[in-house]
Amino acid sequence: MGIELLRSFVAIVAATYVILFGFLKKINEWYYVTMSEKKQNPLPPGHMGWPFIGNMWSFFKASNSQDPDSFIDNLVKRYGRTSIYRTHLFGSPSVIVCSQELCRKALTDDEHFSYGYPSSAIQLGGKKSLYGISNSEHRRLRRLIADPINGHQALALHIEDVVITSLEELATMNRPIKFFNEMKTIALNVIAKVSLGSTQDSILWSMVKYYTELSPGILSMPINIPGFAFHRALKTKDELDERRRKTVAERKKGMMDLLMEVENEIGEKLEDEHIIDLLLLILFSGRETAAHTAMWVRLELDLEHTNINEEQQAIEKTILPESLTLTEIKEIEYLPKVIDESLRRNYFAFAIYRKVVADVNINS
Template identity: 75%
Template sequence: MMLELLWPFVAVLAATYVILFGFLKKINEWYYVSKLGKKQHPLPPGDMGWPFIGNLWSFLRAFKSQDPDSFIHNLIKRHGPTSIYKTHLFGSPSVIVCCPELCRKVLTDDEHFSLGYPSSAIKLGGKKSLHGVQSSEHRRLRRLISDSINGHQALALYIDHIEDIVIPSLEELSTMNRPIKFFTEIKRLGLKVIAQVLFGSIEDSVLSSMVKCYTELFPGVFSMPINVPGFTFHRALKARKKLVKMIGDEVDERRAKASVLADRKKGMMDLLMEVENDKGE
C-alpha cells in the first residue's frame, strides 16, 4: 500500500522538478534574447542555461574531467554540427565557435572582435595585465616586453633554468619505490619551472611558497567570481594577494641589491626590470 502511494508522489515530484526548472531555463533565455532587440541575423542554436549560473557548472564539470571536450560534444549532439552555439558562461551571454575557419576569423579580425576574458580572470590577473588592457595599451606593453623575454639571450637563460629543475626532479621521481600520480607530479614540476624562469636564482622556501600560491590561484580563473569564504574564487584571491606581496618584495630586494646580486642567475624578472620605454625610462 505504501509503495502504491509512494510512486505517484515521486512521479509528481519529478514532473514538478522538470517543469519548474525547464520553465526557469525558458525565462532565462527569453530575458537575454529579448535584450538584443531587433536582430539582423538569427542567433545560433543552443541554450542560456539556468538563471545567474548559465551553463558554467556543466562547462567546469567537463573541464575538470578526463574528457574536457565533452562540453562541445554535448552541444553538437543536442543542437547539430553547426560549429557555432549560443550559451551563457562566466556571468555573460556567449557564443562558442568550434571549427578552424570560424576560430581563425575571430582571432584575426581585430576590426569586429576585441579581447575578452571572464571577470574572474581579469580580477585575478589584474587590470593592468596583458589580458586586462585593450588595443593600443596592449600593443605598447607587448612591444616593450616581448623582445626582452623572447630573444636568443632570454631563451638561453631559460634552458639552463629548465634543466636545473627538470633533471633533478625526474631523477628523484625515478628513485621512488612507490606509485606516483604522473599528472600531479608533472604539474608541480611545471609550476617550479615557471617560477624558476621568472625569478632566476631564488631561495627554495620562497619558490615553494610561490608554487603553492599559484596552485591555489589557477582554479579560480575558471570559476564563478564569488568572493565568499569557502568558494574557489575567494581562495584564489587570497593566494593572489600573497603572490603580489612576495613578488613585490622580491623586486624591491633586487633593486636595492642590484650590484651585490650581479653574479647570480638572471630570470625573466631581471630582464623585465632592464626594459626601457621610448623615453629611456
C-alpha cells in the same frame, strides 16, 4: 495510505521542480533571444541555461571528466554540426565557435572582437595583466616585454642551466619517473629563476602553494562568498601580490630587472603593478603550458625521424651543445617545426576568449 501519501508528495515536489526550473530556463532564453532580435544578425542555435548560472554545471562536469570535448559534442548532437552555438558561461552570454574557419575570423578580426577573458580571470590576473587590457595595449605590452627578453643571452643561460641541471638529476634516478610531473617541476624552477632570481626550496614551495590555491579560481564563477573557489583564489592573490611587491622592491636578479628597465617609445617604464600582474600571469600560464608542450613533443617525436636526426648530428659536428648561443638556437630549422606542430595538435588551453565589441555576422 502512508506510502501513497509519500508518493504523492514526491510527485508534487518533482513536478514543481521541473515546472519552476523549466520556467526559469525559458525566461532566461526569452530574455536573451528577445534582446538579440534588436540586432541585425540573429543568434546561432543553442540555449542559455539557467539565469546567472547559465550552462556552467554541464561545462564544469565535462571539463573535469575524462572527455572534456563532451560539452561541444552534446551541442553538436542537439543542434547539428553548425560549428557555432549560443550558450551562457562565466556569468555572461557567450557564443562558441569550433571550426577552423570561424575561429580564424574571430581571432583575426580586431574591428569586431577584442581580448575578453572571463571576469574571474581578469580580477585574479590583475587590471594590468594581459587578461584585461585592450588589443592595442596588449600588442604594445607584449612588444615591450618580448624585445629585451628575446635578445637577452644571460637570461637564456639561466634557463639552460636550470634545465640541464634538472635533467641530469633525473638521469641519475634508478626508478621510473612521471614525466609530466617532472616537466612541471622543471618549468617551476625556470620561472622562479628567471622571474625571482632564485630556486630556493622555500620560494618554490610558496609558489606551488599559491598556484594550487589560485588556479581553480581563474576559470570559475566570480562569486566572492566563503566556500567558493573564486573567494579562496582572491585571498590567495592578495597574499601573492604582497609577496611580489616586496620582491619588486628588493630588485631580484633576472627577468624582473629587465621588466623594471623596459621603456616605451616616449621613455615611460612599466609600473610596479604591471610587473606584479605579469609575473603572476607567468606563474599561472608558464608552468602548465611548458610542461604540456614538453610532454607531447616527447610522446609524438619519432626518434628515428631522419630530418631531426640529421639536424642534431650536424649541430654536434660543428658546435658543442653546451656552447650553443641563443642566436644559433633560433637558427635551428627543424626542431622549432616539431614544437610548433605539437602545439598545433595538442594546444593546452580549452578555449581562447574574445569579447564582441560590435554586432557581426561570422557564419554567412
